[in-house]
Amino acid sequence: MPTLARLAIALATLAAASASPALTINYTFLPGTSEQAQQAIRVAGAQWTSVITTDVTLTLNFESGLRLSSGVLGTTKSMYIDMYYSDLRSRLAQGSTSAADALAVASLPGSANFGRLINLTADNPAGAGSATPYVDHNPATVHMSAANARALGLQFQGNESPGCAAACDARIDISTRYAYDYDPSDGITPGTFDFVGIVRHEIGHALGFVSGVDSLDVAGTLRPAGSFTGVTPLDLFRYSSLSAASHVIDFTADARQKYLSVNGGLTMGPEFAEGEVHGDGAQASHWKDGRSIGAMAPYIQAGVADSRITAADLLALDVIGWTVSAVPEPAPMVLFGAGLAAIAGLRIGRRRGDGVA
Numbered sequence: 001m002p003t004l005a006r007l008a009i010a011l012a013t014l015a016a017a018s019a020s021p022a023l024t025i026n027y028t029f030l031p032g033t034s035e036q037a038q039q040a041i042r043v044a045g046a047q048w049t050s051v052i053t054t055d056v057t058l059t060l061n062f063e064s065g066l067r068l069s070s071g072v073l074g075t076t077k078s079m080y081i082d083m084y085y086s087d088l089r090s091r092l093a094q095g096s097t098s099a100a101d102a103l104a105v106a107s108l109p110g111s112a113n114f115g116r117l118i119n120l121t122a123d124n125p126a127g128a129g130s131a132t133p134y135v136d137h138n139p140a141t142v143h144m145s146a147a148n149a150r151a152l153g154l155q156f157q158g159n160e161s162p163g164c165a166a167a168c169d170a171r172i173d174i175s176t177r178y179a180y181d182y183d184p185s186d187g188i189t190p191g192t193f194d195f196v197g198i199v200r201h202e203i204g205h206a207l208g209f210v211s212g213v214d215s216l217d218v219a220g221t222l223r224p225a226g227s228f229t230g231v232t233p234l235d236l237f238r239y240s241s242l243s244a245a246s247h248v249i250d251f252t253a254d255a256r257q258k259y260l261s262v263n264g265g266l267t268m269g270p271e272f273a274e275g276e277v278h279g280d281g282a283q284a285s286h287w288k289d290g291r292s293i294g295a296m297a298p299y300i301q302a303g304v305a306d307s308r309i310t311a312a313d314l315l316a317l318d319v320i321g322w323t324v325s326a327v328p329e330p331a332p333m334v335l336f337g338a339g340l341a342a343i344a345g346l347r348i349g350r351r352r353g354d355g356v357a
C-alpha cells in the first residue's frame with residue numbers, strides 16, 4: 001500500500017508539471033470537516049482554479065466544525081503582506097495581461113504616494129472624527145492578502161498564525177450554526193444554505209477581494225489617518241464621484257455610492273458595498289447587495305443557489321494582479337450596476353473575518 005500511495009503522488013506531480021499554467025489550491029482540512037464538506041470545498045475551489053491562470057500554489061485551511069457568530073456563515077482569515085505602493089504598481093504593470101489591466105495600471109498615480117479620500121479620522125481638518133471627507137496624500141504602502149501577494153510574484157513561507165493547522169495563506173471557516181445543501185446542481189433545499197457558494201465566496205476574499213475601508217468603518221475608534229494603512233490593491237480602484245473629481249480613490253466610510261473603476265473614476269464599474277457601520281450595512285469588502293453583481297455579494301438567503309463567478313468578480317481579480325482566463329472587456333462595465341431586483345427574504349451575512357489592519 002505505501003508503494004501504491006507513493007506512486008499515486010508521483011503521478012499527480014507529473015500531471016501538475018505538464019499542465020498549462022493555472023492556479024493550484026492545496027486543501028488542508030481541519031478536524032470536524034466532513035467528507036461531504038471536503039468534497040464541496042474542492043468543487044468550490046475548482047470553480048476558481050478553472051478561471052485563474054496565474055501559475056501559483058495556494059495553501060488554504062478549511063474548517064467546518066465551529067459555531068461562528070449568529071448571522072455569519074463563513075469567515076476568511078488571511079495572512080497579510082505590506083508592500084510599497086510603487087512596487088505594487090511596477091508588479092501590476094509587469095503582469096498586465098488584459099485591456100482592463102492596461103487601463104487600470106495607467107490610472108495609478110506614478111508617484112511614490114497615492115491620494116485617498118478619507119473621513120472619520122482623528123486628524124480630519126473638519127474636526128476630529130468628522131464624517132466630512134478630505135484628501136489624504138500620504139499613503140505609500142498597500143496591504144494585501146498572502147494569495148494576492150503570490151499572484152504578484154512574491155515568494156514567502158505560509159503562516160501558521162491565523163489558526164492555520166500548518167503553514168497556510170488563509171483559513172476559511174464555515175459555521176456549524178446553519179444547515180447546508182452541499183450539492184447546488186439540483187437547487188438548494190429550502191431552509192438550507194448553498195455550501196459550495198459560501199466557500200466560493202470566502203475563497204474570493206482569500207484571493208484578495210477585500211477593502212481596508214472595513215478597518216475605518218468601526219464605531220467609537222478615533223485614530224489619525226496615518227494609522228489606516230490597510231489600503232488593499234482592490235481599494236486602488238475604489239472610487240466615488242466625489243473622489244474622482246479630486247483624482248483620488250475613495251477610502252471613506254459613508255453611504256456615498258462607491259464603485260470599481262479602471263480609469264481613475266471616470267467610468268463607473270460595478271458598485272461596492274459601503275460598510276456595516278457608516279455605510280449601507282454591508283462590509284465594504286463586497287459588491288453592493290441586491291444587484292446580482294457576482295459571487296462577492298455580501299448576503300445570501302436560504303434555499304437559493306448563490307451567484308456563480310461573474311465577469312465583475314473576474315474583473316476585480318484581474319486588476320489586482322491575477323490572470324483570468326475569460327478577460328472581461330472594460331467597456332460594458334457600466335452595465336454591471338444596472339438595477340436588478342433586490343433579493344427579498346431571509347439574508348445571512350458572510351464575513352471575511354479580521355484580516356485587515
Ligand SMILES: [Zn+2]
Pocket residue numbers: 201205285286297298350351352
Ligand atoms: Zn464576504
